[in-house]
Amino acid sequence: MYQYDQYDQAMVDARVEEFRDQCQRRIEGKLTEDQFKPLRLMNGLYLQLHAYMLRVAIPYGTLSGRQMRALAGIADKFDRKYGHFTTRQNIQYNWIKLEDAGDILADLAKVEMHAIQTSGNCIRNISSDHFAGAAADEVADPRPYAELLRQWSSFHPEFSYLPRKFKFAVIASETDRAAMRLHDIGIQILKNDAGELGAAFYVGGGMGRTPMIAPCIRQFVPLDQLITYSEACLRVYNRYGRRDNKYKARIKILVHELGAEEYTRQVEAEFAHLLEQGIEPPLAELARIRTYFEDPAFDVGAADEIDRSDPDFAVWVDRNTHPHKQAGYVSAVISLKPVGGIPGDATADQMRLMAELAEDYSFDECRVIHTQNIVLPHVRKADLFAVWQKLEAAGLGTPNLDQVGDIIACPGLDYCSLANARSIPVAQRISERFAANGKGDTLGELKLKISGCINACGHHHAGHIGILGVDKKGVENYQLLLGGSEAEDTSLGKITGPGFSEEGIVDAVETAADVYLAQRQDGERFLDTYRRIGMEPFKEALYG
């Protein structure tokens, strides 16, 4: 894992004291709310429905056991003994007091964490493949590049007041596990025909009210020009992105309105100019960062067999583990989606257990997944049963990764001031319905994503089944979408037709699942069947 050097720590410590002072000045009335709001947002502090909410950055989702314990400690000491893991690989606390904010940030700084740039029109937390450094199919570990981007983008003076927020994702495999093409910039580390590593740049993707899939604007950027090219992309956006209308301010709108070709032409011109300026950090810096991400000391003789004699354990192994590059190991996914539970929520005690498992079984590392689960990246197959038993005992052993019960749901109207409808209860009812009727086990991969408003924090556009909550004359109403994907076969879901009530949307999801079960052919996922047969059979079943 990356560790702070003296510059990182000094910057974070200074920010803690600066924000502590700003909070105090606000409490004393020396700052108005209008003056204070942009300052608190720069430090991840929102005012939500019930209290202040603090969003803590978890760079590319990676946490040590010590850091996870610190998050648990904050939940205990300053919140209501739980936290909510988000679709941006972060954690949010829902019951924060302004008078505690400085102390919380100080506790975070002690474990090399902060809440900087988790809000505001700046470059947000860099996300990545949660199986980075472990996956058998990656061409390189994407984390050093994500870390380089993190360092470049932190406090970047030119990009602190962009037209709108800006999100990067970095992957290094053909399989996209990070929704890369639905980011402002998606970077895929790959090899060219000569076997050299470089980066493909996808620019102008995103969800929200105008969902778009990012086009590839350059197939191969040499790694020693990664930052320079990123800078060029941002500069063109910063120069021409719209500031007159926040709903048209994201880079996807600029790329769409200019056209990918013209945007690319301008980026290439800026890139050529920047190359002359020599802004790229020396490769030695990337090499220095890379040393923090070297493989842990794997047990090369670890047994490659798993005792599957316990049938419940065998189901969990089949669904919640992922192949590892090292024989004898897997990556194990901890589901934060128990049947009827709140997607992404974890109690302080559960966080401490996950920290313990990371320390004891996964080389002191765990990762937050954008699907609101946690992964132990490096677990010996011989240890899996012990890990599973501990998870089961803590309510964390649900075997539902990528199944219908593994629902992404934003906080929705239960917590969020932007939301139009509640997301969590809908997720709970769907999860319970499919657990009770037994269909959940027969559906296979079915990614269901729910947002409580058009901002799409719940990624509803990218769900095989997506649900969007809307406000219909003061009553919650839910639109159903089918056919989205955030994987390498990226697609945007289409709305089926008129929306449904809270109860009706649960029935509608079951109806859509029934159409799939009746029509699927060998080996087809829900998404495959939808793509083959189209929307009409689903509409017919839903609306008659």
Added chain:
Amino acid sequence: MKILTGNDLKTGAVTWWNGNGWSLFVDDAADAGEDAEAIIAREEAARRVNAPYAIDAERTEKGVRPAHIKDRIRGLGPTVRPDLTLKPEDPQAVREVI
């Protein structure tokens, strides 16, 4: 009726104008009538409330009911965590705000 709501500056807790000050309980909310904007300006300037705004509500036999579900949820707490609401002992409370 027109009632006023906001958040406590230090704690962020949801508060309601009760005619003399700010209460944690929506049922204490008073009709601000045409004085709403003046009260908001005065109270915000004195930092007795943060981000206040006026909403429509009605007084029912069960208490004060904000017109919009968002404010009803603010008045109670998250519907998915009854234990964290202001009425954890009342199983009907969540249903009544929806």
